[in-house]
Amino acid sequence: MQHRRSRATGAALLTTAAAIAGAGHAAGVSPAPITVAVSVPSLESLVAPALPPSAQIEALPRTPGDVHGAELSPSTVLTALTADVLVYTSDRAEPAMARLADRRRALGAPSVAFVDDHGEPSHAHDHAALGAGAEHPWLDPALVASRWPVFASELARAAGVTDPAAGPSSAVRDAREVEGAYRVAAADLAGWSLVSVHGAADAALRDAGFTVLAPMSRGHGVGVTPSAIARLATAADRTGGRVILLIDASLPAGLAGRLERRFGVRLAFINTASGRDWERLMRENLRSVLAAALAPGSR
Numbered sequence: 001m002q003h004r005r006s007r008a009t010g011a012a013l014l015t016t017a018a019a020i021a022g023a024g025h026a027a028g029v030s031p032a033p034i035t036v037a038v039s040v041p042s043l044e045s046l047v048a049p050a051l052p053p054s055a056q057i058e059a060l061p062r063t064p065g066d067v068h069g070a071e072l073s074p075s076t077v078l079t080a081l082t083a084d085v086l087v088y089t090s091d092r093a094e095p096a097m098a099r100l101a102d103r104r105r106a107l108g109a110p111s112v113a114f115v116d117d118h119g120e121p122s123h124a125h126d127h128a129a130l131g132a133g134a135e136h137p138w139l140d141p142a143l144v145a146s147r148w149p150v151f152a153s154e155l156a157r158a159a160g161v162t163d164p165a166a167g168p169s170s171a172v173r174d175a176r177e178v179e180g181a182y183r184v185a186a187a188d189l190a191g192w193s194l195v196s197v198h199g200a201a202d203a204a205l206r207d208a209g210f211t212v213l214a215p216m217s218r219g220h221g222v223g224v225t226p227s228a229i230a231r232l233a234t235a236a237d238r239t240g241g242r243v244i245l246l247i248d249a250s251l252p253a254g255l256a257g258r259l260e261r262r263f264g265v266r267l268a269f270i271n272t273a274s275g276r277d278w279e280r281l282m283r284e285n286l287r288s289v290l291a292a293a294l295a296p297g298s299r
Helices: 002-023 041-050 074-082 095-106 131-135 141-159 170-188 202-208 226-239 253-263 278-294
Strands: 035-038 056-059 085-088 111-113 193-196 243-247 266-269
Touching: 035 041, 035 074, 041 056, 041 141, 041 170, 041 278, 074 095, 085 095, 085 141, 095 111, 111 141, 141 170, 141 202, 170 202, 170 278, 193 202, 193 226, 226 243, 226 253, 243 253, 243 278, 253 266, 266 278
Parallel strands: 035 056, 035 085, 085 111, 193 243, 243 266
Antiparallel strands: none
């Protein structure tokens, strides 16, 4: 019964989406501003430079901390289906969004993935082999910088923009500056080791020059195991406590605090999705890592 209701709801949403999408094309009606739905809030600042100033960009309503969730609310589905263009991170990072993109295709509506599932050929590492890290490609400034020009062209074409921004975008400049800031910080933190919960930004941090150890877990939905805690203890002992544990919303605060007290590691909160300004999100994450190393009592 529940599956029949879900199918009925989906069919109704498709019908509604088609009706709304067609309403703006009535004779005598001025073209409405382009509407773009983005699956992750921080994509807004990466999407905007490729669109006219009049474009309306809306982050899809999502459960806090749930970027990869397979279940989407009816309001999220409706917003995604009725926007002129849907932008999401990648098929692998967001399989539910990839399925919505397929449904939009049935309506003749375009969707654009910010990155493909294998990263850019010119990039230093293969995202297909990164495990959980491949599910957070927007946390990699080098990948963002190399991918953005292609993405901007694809987005402009999907949105029907005939005069996209010419020359290097501020998005590329910002990404390169963030990449440089990460490299400087890595040099400043030589001798420190980073351990993440599930490897969200490990590849990018390693590329920047940080010493990155194995993550506490291998993906979303995979809990922190006793063996992972044992590895953390060994790393803390070997480095004299110069270990920074990168935590996010997936790790219970109580567990993070116990690990900090028990092994003397430092905690740095990493924001993986919230916030509409990508550059600010990336710099705040970096400041969080630096603050952990410089906190009173650091060695």
